Amino acid sequence: MIGISIHDGHRERLKNRFLKHGLDSFEEHEALELLLFYALPRRDTNALAHELLARFGSLRNVFDADPADLSRISGIGESAAALIKLQSELARKYWLKDREAQSALSSVRAAVDYAGLLFRGKTKEEFYIVCLDSRFRIRHTELLARGSSTEVPVYVRQIMEVVVRTGAETILLAHNHPGGSAQPSQKDIALTRQAALAMDTVSVPLLDHIIIGEKNAFSFSEKASVPKSAPGSPCEAEYSGSPRREPPPDKADE
Template structure:
Protein backbone atom coordinates (compact mmCIF):
# COMPACT_ATOMS: atom_id res chain seq x y z
CA UNK A 1 0.00 0.00 0.00
CA UNK A 2 1.45 3.42 -0.89
CA UNK A 3 2.54 5.43 2.15
CA UNK A 4 0.03 8.14 1.31
CA UNK A 5 -2.84 5.68 1.71
CA UNK A 6 -1.87 4.49 5.19
CA UNK A 7 -4.02 7.03 7.10
CA UNK A 8 -6.98 6.31 4.83
CA UNK A 9 -6.71 2.56 5.38
CA UNK A 10 -6.38 2.98 9.14
CA UNK A 11 -9.36 5.35 9.20
CA UNK A 12 -11.43 2.93 7.16
CA UNK A 13 -10.70 0.15 9.65
CA UNK A 14 -11.73 2.37 12.56
CA UNK A 15 -14.99 3.26 10.87
CA UNK A 16 -15.78 -0.35 10.00
CA UNK A 17 -15.02 -1.34 13.59
CA UNK A 18 -17.40 1.35 14.83
CA UNK A 19 -20.17 0.27 12.44
CA UNK A 20 -19.81 -3.35 13.61
CA UNK A 21 -19.79 -2.83 17.36
CA UNK A 22 -20.13 0.86 18.24
CA UNK A 23 -17.48 2.27 20.57
CA UNK A 24 -16.91 -1.03 22.37
CA UNK A 25 -13.20 -1.77 22.45
CA UNK A 26 -12.16 1.72 21.33
CA UNK A 27 -9.45 3.61 23.15
CA UNK A 28 -10.33 7.20 24.02
CA UNK A 29 -7.75 8.53 21.58
CA UNK A 30 -9.32 6.48 18.76
CA UNK A 31 -12.69 8.11 19.41
CA UNK A 32 -11.06 11.54 19.32
CA UNK A 33 -9.24 10.52 16.15
CA UNK A 34 -12.52 9.63 14.45
CA UNK A 35 -14.01 12.98 15.45
CA UNK A 36 -11.00 14.91 14.20
CA UNK A 37 -11.18 13.17 10.82
CA UNK A 38 -14.67 14.54 10.25
CA UNK A 39 -13.08 17.93 9.70
CA UNK A 40 -9.81 16.67 8.19
CA UNK A 41 -10.85 13.67 6.06
CA UNK A 42 -7.49 13.09 4.36
CA UNK A 43 -5.15 13.76 7.26
CA UNK A 44 -3.58 11.38 9.79
CA UNK A 45 -5.11 12.58 13.06
CA UNK A 46 -3.79 9.90 15.41
CA UNK A 47 -0.86 11.97 16.80
CA UNK A 48 -3.14 14.91 17.50
CA UNK A 49 -5.75 12.64 19.10
CA UNK A 50 -3.17 11.09 21.43
CA UNK A 51 -1.83 14.53 22.35
CA UNK A 52 -5.36 15.77 23.08
CA UNK A 53 -5.98 12.87 25.48
CA UNK A 54 -2.60 13.47 27.09
CA UNK A 55 -3.36 17.15 27.63
CA UNK A 56 -7.02 16.92 28.69
CA UNK A 57 -6.68 13.53 30.46
CA UNK A 58 -9.96 11.89 29.35
CA UNK A 59 -12.36 11.72 26.42
CA UNK A 60 -14.74 13.89 28.37
CA UNK A 61 -11.99 16.41 28.98
CA UNK A 62 -11.38 16.66 25.24
CA UNK A 63 -15.07 16.97 24.41
CA UNK A 64 -15.49 19.75 26.98
CA UNK A 65 -12.33 21.65 26.02
CA UNK A 66 -12.82 25.10 24.46
CA UNK A 67 -11.94 25.21 20.73
CA UNK A 68 -9.12 27.70 21.30
CA UNK A 69 -7.43 25.30 23.74
CA UNK A 70 -7.79 22.36 21.35
CA UNK A 71 -6.20 24.45 18.61
CA UNK A 72 -3.12 24.98 20.76
CA UNK A 73 -2.21 21.38 19.88
CA UNK A 74 -0.01 21.28 16.80
CA UNK A 75 -1.93 20.03 13.77
CA UNK A 76 -5.39 20.80 15.15
CA UNK A 77 -6.98 23.73 13.37
CA UNK A 78 -10.50 25.03 12.99
CA UNK A 79 -11.38 22.30 10.48
CA UNK A 80 -10.14 19.54 12.80
CA UNK A 81 -12.16 20.89 15.73
CA UNK A 82 -15.34 20.65 13.64
CA UNK A 83 -16.10 17.01 14.54
CA UNK A 84 -15.67 17.56 18.27
CA UNK A 85 -17.83 20.68 18.30
CA UNK A 86 -20.43 18.93 16.13
CA UNK A 87 -20.75 16.10 18.65
CA UNK A 88 -21.10 18.65 21.47
CA UNK A 89 -23.92 20.49 19.70
CA UNK A 90 -25.72 17.30 18.64
CA UNK A 91 -25.54 15.99 22.22
CA UNK A 92 -26.82 19.33 23.53
CA UNK A 93 -29.74 19.34 21.10
CA UNK A 94 -30.52 15.70 21.87
CA UNK A 95 -30.62 16.38 25.59
CA UNK A 96 -32.75 19.48 25.03
CA UNK A 97 -35.30 17.54 23.01
CA UNK A 98 -35.19 14.72 25.53
CA UNK A 99 -36.08 17.18 28.27
CA UNK A 100 -38.67 19.09 26.21
CA UNK A 101 -40.32 15.90 24.95
CA UNK A 102 -40.59 14.26 28.36
CA UNK A 103 -44.22 13.51 29.27
CA UNK A 104 -43.59 15.06 32.68
CA UNK A 105 -40.79 16.68 34.64
CA UNK A 106 -39.47 14.02 37.01
CA UNK A 107 -36.23 15.15 38.57
CA UNK A 108 -33.70 17.92 38.99
CA UNK A 109 -31.09 15.53 37.58
CA UNK A 110 -32.83 15.54 34.18
CA UNK A 111 -32.77 19.33 34.08
CA UNK A 112 -29.12 19.39 35.13
CA UNK A 113 -28.15 16.82 32.48
CA UNK A 114 -29.40 19.12 29.73
CA UNK A 115 -28.56 22.57 31.06
CA UNK A 116 -25.07 21.67 32.27
CA UNK A 117 -23.89 21.40 28.67
CA UNK A 118 -25.22 24.82 27.75
CA UNK A 119 -24.15 26.61 30.94
CA UNK A 120 -20.89 25.05 32.11
CA UNK A 121 -18.57 27.40 30.19
CA UNK A 122 -20.44 30.65 30.89
CA UNK A 123 -18.26 33.36 32.44
CA UNK A 124 -21.22 35.19 34.00
CA UNK A 125 -24.19 34.00 35.99
CA UNK A 126 -27.27 33.38 33.83
CA UNK A 127 -30.68 32.99 35.46
CA UNK A 128 -33.19 30.81 33.61
CA UNK A 129 -36.88 30.20 34.18
CA UNK A 130 -38.47 26.93 33.08
CA UNK A 131 -42.23 27.21 32.63
CA UNK A 132 -44.35 24.05 33.03
CA UNK A 133 -48.03 23.25 32.59
CA UNK A 134 -50.32 21.53 35.09
CA UNK A 135 -49.01 18.10 33.99
CA UNK A 136 -45.42 19.23 34.66
CA UNK A 137 -44.65 19.27 30.93
CA UNK A 138 -42.05 21.87 29.98
CA UNK A 139 -43.57 24.70 27.94
CA UNK A 140 -40.62 27.05 27.56
CA UNK A 141 -37.15 27.85 28.90
CA UNK A 142 -36.31 31.56 29.13
CA UNK A 143 -33.12 33.44 30.02
CA UNK A 144 -34.32 36.05 32.50
CA UNK A 145 -31.10 37.73 33.58
CA UNK A 146 -27.33 37.75 33.12
CA UNK A 147 -25.02 38.97 35.87
CA UNK A 148 -24.72 38.57 39.63
CA UNK A 149 -27.94 37.06 40.96
CA UNK A 150 -29.54 39.03 43.78
CA UNK A 151 -32.98 40.10 44.90
CA UNK A 152 -32.59 43.62 43.51
CA UNK A 153 -32.23 42.50 39.89
CA UNK A 154 -34.42 39.38 39.68
CA UNK A 155 -37.94 40.66 39.19
CA UNK A 156 -40.74 38.46 40.59
CA UNK A 157 -43.14 40.53 38.51
CA UNK A 158 -41.33 39.59 35.29
CA UNK A 159 -41.39 35.93 36.29
CA UNK A 160 -45.12 36.05 37.03
CA UNK A 161 -45.82 37.88 33.75
CA UNK A 162 -43.98 35.09 31.94
CA UNK A 163 -46.08 32.49 33.73
CA UNK A 164 -49.24 34.26 32.59
CA UNK A 165 -47.91 34.57 29.04
CA UNK A 166 -47.16 30.83 28.81
CA UNK A 167 -50.16 29.80 30.92
CA UNK A 168 -47.75 28.04 33.26
CA UNK A 169 -48.85 26.23 36.40
CA UNK A 170 -45.39 25.79 37.87
CA UNK A 171 -41.82 27.03 37.56
CA UNK A 172 -38.24 25.84 37.92
CA UNK A 173 -35.41 28.33 38.31
CA UNK A 174 -31.86 27.54 37.22
CA UNK A 175 -28.68 29.56 37.34
CA UNK A 176 -24.97 28.82 37.20
CA UNK A 177 -22.01 29.60 39.43
CA UNK A 178 -18.97 30.27 37.20
CA UNK A 179 -16.74 29.52 40.20
CA UNK A 180 -17.80 25.88 39.92
CA UNK A 181 -19.12 25.72 43.49
CA UNK A 182 -22.92 25.25 43.41
CA UNK A 183 -23.49 25.96 47.10
CA UNK A 184 -26.11 28.73 47.42
CA UNK A 185 -25.10 32.20 48.56
CA UNK A 186 -27.21 34.31 50.87
CA UNK A 187 -28.40 36.21 47.78
CA UNK A 188 -29.46 32.92 46.18
CA UNK A 189 -31.50 32.04 49.25
CA UNK A 190 -33.16 35.45 49.34
CA UNK A 191 -34.01 35.35 45.62
CA UNK A 192 -35.51 31.88 46.02
CA UNK A 193 -37.58 32.98 49.00
CA UNK A 194 -38.93 36.03 47.15
CA UNK A 195 -39.80 34.06 44.02
CA UNK A 196 -41.53 31.29 45.95
CA UNK A 197 -43.56 33.93 47.81
CA UNK A 198 -44.52 35.72 44.58
CA UNK A 199 -45.54 32.43 42.98
CA UNK A 200 -47.65 31.45 45.98
CA UNK A 201 -49.61 34.71 45.76
CA UNK A 202 -50.48 33.88 42.13
CA UNK A 203 -51.00 30.18 42.92
CA UNK A 204 -48.03 29.21 40.77
CA UNK A 205 -45.87 26.46 42.24
CA UNK A 206 -42.10 26.74 42.35
CA UNK A 207 -40.84 23.18 41.93
CA UNK A 208 -37.14 23.87 42.38
CA UNK A 209 -34.25 26.28 42.10
CA UNK A 210 -31.18 24.51 40.72
CA UNK A 211 -27.67 25.95 40.89
CA UNK A 212 -25.21 24.49 38.38
CA UNK A 213 -21.54 24.19 39.28
CA UNK A 214 -18.61 22.17 37.98
CA UNK A 215 -20.14 18.79 37.11
CA UNK A 216 -22.52 18.99 40.08
CA UNK A 217 -25.51 20.96 41.20
CA UNK A 218 -27.46 22.15 44.21
CA UNK A 219 -31.22 21.65 44.38
CA UNK A 220 -33.25 23.73 46.82
CA UNK A 221 -36.06 21.18 46.54
CA UNK A 222 -33.65 18.34 47.18
CA UNK A 223 -32.33 20.06 50.27
CA UNK A 224 -35.85 20.68 51.56
Protein backbone atom coordinates (compact mmCIF):
# COMPACT_ATOMS: atom_id res chain seq x y z
CA MET A 1 0.00 0.00 0.00
CA ILE A 2 1.35 3.40 -0.98
CA GLY A 3 1.31 5.87 1.89
CA ILE A 4 0.01 9.39 1.36
CA SER A 5 1.39 12.19 3.49
CA ILE A 6 -1.15 14.17 5.48
CA HIS A 7 0.58 17.28 4.11
CA ASP A 8 0.05 16.41 0.42
CA GLY A 9 -3.43 17.92 0.22
CA HIS A 10 -2.32 21.10 1.98
CA ARG A 11 0.68 21.49 -0.30
CA GLU A 12 -1.42 21.03 -3.42
CA ARG A 13 -3.95 23.62 -2.23
CA LEU A 14 -1.22 26.13 -1.41
CA LYS A 15 0.49 25.61 -4.77
CA ASN A 16 -2.79 25.99 -6.70
CA ARG A 17 -3.63 29.12 -4.73
CA PHE A 18 -0.30 30.62 -5.74
CA LEU A 19 -0.71 29.67 -9.40
CA LYS A 20 -4.18 31.21 -9.48
CA HIS A 21 -3.69 34.36 -7.40
CA GLY A 22 0.06 34.90 -6.92
CA LEU A 23 1.56 35.83 -3.55
CA ASP A 24 -0.57 38.91 -2.83
CA SER A 25 -2.87 37.05 -0.46
CA PHE A 26 -0.08 35.06 1.22
CA GLU A 27 1.24 35.72 4.69
CA GLU A 28 5.04 35.71 4.98
CA HIS A 29 5.11 32.28 6.58
CA GLU A 30 2.92 30.85 3.80
CA ALA A 31 5.20 32.18 1.06
CA LEU A 32 8.23 30.71 2.82
CA GLU A 33 6.40 27.45 3.46
CA LEU A 34 5.58 27.15 -0.26
CA LEU A 35 9.20 27.75 -1.23
CA LEU A 36 10.46 25.12 1.20
CA PHE A 37 8.18 22.50 -0.37
CA TYR A 38 10.69 22.17 -3.20
CA ALA A 39 13.70 21.53 -0.98
CA LEU A 40 12.03 19.51 1.78
CA PRO A 41 9.40 17.22 0.25
CA ARG A 42 8.88 15.17 3.42
CA ARG A 43 9.04 17.82 6.15
CA ASP A 44 6.43 20.00 7.82
CA THR A 45 7.57 23.21 6.18
CA ASN A 46 4.91 25.28 7.94
CA ALA A 47 6.66 24.81 11.27
CA LEU A 48 10.06 25.50 9.69
CA ALA A 49 8.76 28.67 8.05
CA HIS A 50 7.53 29.97 11.41
CA GLU A 51 10.85 29.08 13.04
CA LEU A 52 12.86 30.89 10.35
CA LEU A 53 10.74 34.03 10.69
CA ALA A 54 11.02 33.93 14.47
CA ARG A 55 14.80 33.57 14.23
CA PHE A 56 15.47 36.23 11.57
CA GLY A 57 12.54 38.59 12.14
CA SER A 58 11.11 38.97 8.63
CA LEU A 59 10.93 37.34 5.23
CA ARG A 60 13.45 39.85 3.89
CA ASN A 61 15.89 39.02 6.66
CA VAL A 62 15.50 35.31 5.93
CA PHE A 63 16.39 35.86 2.27
CA ASP A 64 19.30 38.14 3.22
CA ALA A 65 20.71 35.71 5.80
CA ASP A 66 24.00 33.93 5.27
CA PRO A 67 23.46 30.30 4.13
CA ALA A 68 25.60 29.13 7.05
CA ASP A 69 23.23 30.85 9.50
CA LEU A 70 20.21 29.37 7.75
CA SER A 71 21.70 25.89 8.00
CA ARG A 72 21.91 26.22 11.78
CA ILE A 73 18.13 25.96 11.95
CA SER A 74 17.20 22.34 12.64
CA GLY A 75 15.71 20.85 9.48
CA ILE A 76 17.25 23.40 7.11
CA GLY A 77 20.02 21.58 5.30
CA GLU A 78 22.41 22.79 2.64
CA SER A 79 19.88 22.37 -0.19
CA ALA A 80 17.15 24.34 1.57
CA ALA A 81 19.61 27.09 2.55
CA ALA A 82 20.82 27.31 -1.06
CA LEU A 83 17.25 27.52 -2.37
CA ILE A 84 16.36 30.32 0.05
CA LYS A 85 19.48 32.31 -0.86
CA LEU A 86 18.86 31.73 -4.55
CA GLN A 87 15.60 33.70 -4.34
CA SER A 88 17.23 36.95 -3.24
CA GLU A 89 20.10 36.55 -5.70
CA LEU A 90 17.71 35.94 -8.61
CA ALA A 91 15.62 38.96 -7.61
CA ARG A 92 18.74 41.12 -7.35
CA LYS A 93 19.94 40.00 -10.78
CA TYR A 94 16.51 40.68 -12.26
CA TRP A 95 16.36 44.24 -10.90
CA LEU A 96 19.96 44.95 -11.90
CA LYS A 97 19.32 43.89 -15.49
CA ASP A 98 16.10 45.87 -15.53
CA ARG A 99 17.93 48.96 -14.25
CA GLU A 100 20.78 48.55 -16.74
CA ALA A 101 18.31 48.49 -19.62
CA GLN A 102 16.40 51.58 -18.51
CA SER A 103 18.76 54.53 -18.72
CA ALA A 104 22.24 55.92 -18.21
CA LEU A 105 23.95 56.63 -14.88
CA SER A 106 24.12 60.35 -15.59
CA SER A 107 23.55 61.59 -12.05
CA VAL A 108 24.64 60.78 -8.51
CA ARG A 109 21.08 59.69 -7.71
CA ALA A 110 21.06 57.20 -10.58
CA ALA A 111 24.48 55.85 -9.56
CA VAL A 112 23.43 55.47 -5.92
CA ASP A 113 20.23 53.67 -6.92
CA TYR A 114 22.18 51.21 -9.06
CA ALA A 115 24.84 50.65 -6.39
CA GLY A 116 22.10 50.05 -3.84
CA LEU A 117 20.87 47.14 -5.94
CA LEU A 118 24.38 45.69 -6.15
CA PHE A 119 24.63 45.49 -2.37
CA ARG A 120 21.05 44.62 -1.43
CA GLY A 121 21.12 41.91 1.22
CA LYS A 122 24.92 41.84 1.44
CA THR A 123 26.42 41.29 4.89
CA LYS A 124 30.09 41.40 3.84
CA GLU A 125 31.97 44.24 2.19
CA GLU A 126 32.17 43.91 -1.59
CA PHE A 127 33.78 46.10 -4.24
CA TYR A 128 32.46 46.56 -7.79
CA ILE A 129 33.62 48.33 -10.91
CA VAL A 130 30.96 49.52 -13.35
CA CYS A 131 32.24 50.13 -16.88
CA LEU A 132 30.34 52.75 -18.88
CA ASP A 133 30.39 54.11 -22.40
CA SER A 134 30.71 57.81 -23.28
CA ARG A 135 26.98 58.31 -22.66
CA PHE A 136 27.17 56.72 -19.18
CA ARG A 137 25.34 53.57 -20.27
CA ILE A 138 26.33 50.43 -18.37
CA ARG A 139 28.41 48.06 -20.47
CA HIS A 140 29.90 45.77 -17.83
CA THR A 141 29.68 45.31 -14.05
CA GLU A 142 32.22 43.17 -12.23
CA LEU A 143 32.86 42.15 -8.64
CA LEU A 144 36.49 42.94 -7.86
CA ALA A 145 36.68 41.61 -4.31
CA ARG A 146 34.68 40.28 -1.39
CA GLY A 147 35.96 40.89 2.14
CA SER A 148 34.80 40.76 5.74
CA SER A 149 32.06 42.74 7.46
CA THR A 150 34.48 45.64 8.00
CA GLU A 151 36.88 45.77 5.03
CA VAL A 152 37.54 44.59 1.50
CA PRO A 153 41.02 44.56 -0.09
CA VAL A 154 41.17 46.14 -3.56
CA TYR A 155 44.15 47.22 -5.64
CA VAL A 156 44.40 49.76 -8.45
CA ARG A 157 45.93 47.15 -10.76
CA GLN A 158 42.67 45.14 -10.52
CA ILE A 159 40.71 48.18 -11.65
CA MET A 160 43.14 48.85 -14.49
CA GLU A 161 42.97 45.24 -15.69
CA VAL A 162 39.18 45.42 -16.05
CA VAL A 163 39.35 48.79 -17.83
CA VAL A 164 41.85 47.48 -20.38
CA ARG A 165 40.01 44.18 -20.88
CA THR A 166 36.57 45.75 -21.38
CA GLY A 167 37.55 48.91 -23.22
CA ALA A 168 35.60 51.07 -20.77
CA GLU A 169 35.25 54.75 -21.69
CA THR A 170 34.54 55.83 -18.12
CA ILE A 171 34.12 53.92 -14.86
CA LEU A 172 32.21 54.01 -11.61
CA LEU A 173 33.49 52.35 -8.44
CA ALA A 174 31.18 51.15 -5.68
CA HIS A 175 31.52 49.32 -2.39
CA ASN A 176 29.45 48.88 0.75
CA HIS A 177 29.74 49.35 4.50
CA PRO A 178 27.21 46.77 5.74
CA GLY A 179 25.75 47.65 9.10
CA GLY A 180 27.60 50.96 9.26
CA SER A 181 27.90 54.52 8.01
CA ALA A 182 28.71 55.31 4.39
CA GLN A 183 31.36 57.81 5.49
CA PRO A 184 34.64 56.88 3.74
CA SER A 185 37.65 55.65 5.67
CA GLN A 186 41.16 56.96 5.03
CA LYS A 187 41.82 53.80 2.99
CA ASP A 188 38.72 54.51 0.89
CA ILE A 189 39.92 58.06 0.24
CA ALA A 190 43.45 56.94 -0.65
CA LEU A 191 42.23 54.23 -3.04
CA THR A 192 39.86 56.64 -4.79
CA ARG A 193 42.62 59.18 -5.38
CA GLN A 194 45.03 56.51 -6.59
CA ALA A 195 42.42 55.06 -8.94
CA ALA A 196 41.56 58.49 -10.38
CA LEU A 197 45.22 59.23 -11.08
CA ALA A 198 45.74 55.79 -12.64
CA MET A 199 42.70 56.25 -14.89
CA ASP A 200 44.12 59.59 -15.99
CA THR A 201 47.11 57.78 -17.50
CA VAL A 202 44.80 55.86 -19.87
CA SER A 203 42.33 58.74 -20.42
CA VAL A 204 39.44 56.91 -18.77
CA PRO A 205 37.66 59.20 -16.27
CA LEU A 206 36.69 57.91 -12.84
CA LEU A 207 33.14 59.21 -12.76
CA ASP A 208 32.50 58.52 -9.09
CA HIS A 209 33.06 56.19 -6.16
CA ILE A 210 29.83 55.36 -4.35
CA ILE A 211 29.74 53.91 -0.83
CA ILE A 212 26.49 52.31 0.33
CA GLY A 213 25.99 52.24 4.10
CA GLU A 214 23.23 50.70 6.16
CA LYS A 215 21.01 53.80 5.96
CA ASN A 216 22.85 56.28 3.75
CA ALA A 217 25.17 56.64 0.78
CA PHE A 218 28.28 58.67 0.00
CA SER A 219 29.40 60.02 -3.39
CA PHE A 220 33.02 61.11 -3.79
CA SER A 221 32.05 63.14 -6.85
CA GLU A 222 29.28 64.96 -5.01
CA LYS A 223 31.72 65.85 -2.23
CA ALA A 224 34.32 66.99 -4.80
CA SER A 225 36.68 64.27 -3.58
CA VAL A 226 37.50 62.72 -6.97
CA PRO A 227 40.52 64.38 -8.64
CA LYS A 228 39.55 65.84 -12.01
CA SER A 229 42.15 65.62 -14.76
CA ALA A 230 40.24 67.96 -17.03
CA PRO A 231 38.02 70.44 -15.16
CA GLY A 232 35.01 71.49 -17.18
CA SER A 233 35.12 68.41 -19.40
CA PRO A 234 31.81 67.05 -20.76
CA CYS A 235 32.05 64.08 -18.41
CA GLU A 236 32.37 66.31 -15.36
CA ALA A 237 29.67 68.70 -16.53
CA GLU A 238 27.04 66.08 -17.35
CA TYR A 239 27.33 63.93 -14.23
CA SER A 240 26.07 65.77 -11.16
CA GLY A 241 23.95 65.62 -8.06
CA SER A 242 21.34 67.83 -9.70
CA PRO A 243 18.26 66.33 -11.39
CA ARG A 244 19.35 63.95 -14.11
CA ARG A 245 20.23 65.46 -17.46
CA GLU A 246 20.49 63.60 -20.72
CA PRO A 247 24.05 62.50 -21.57
CA PRO A 248 25.78 64.07 -24.58
CA PRO A 249 24.60 62.68 -27.94
CA ASP A 250 26.71 60.28 -29.94
CA LYS A 251 28.54 61.94 -32.82
CA ALA A 252 26.45 59.85 -35.17
CA ASP A 253 23.31 61.48 -33.72
CA GLU A 254 24.49 65.03 -34.32
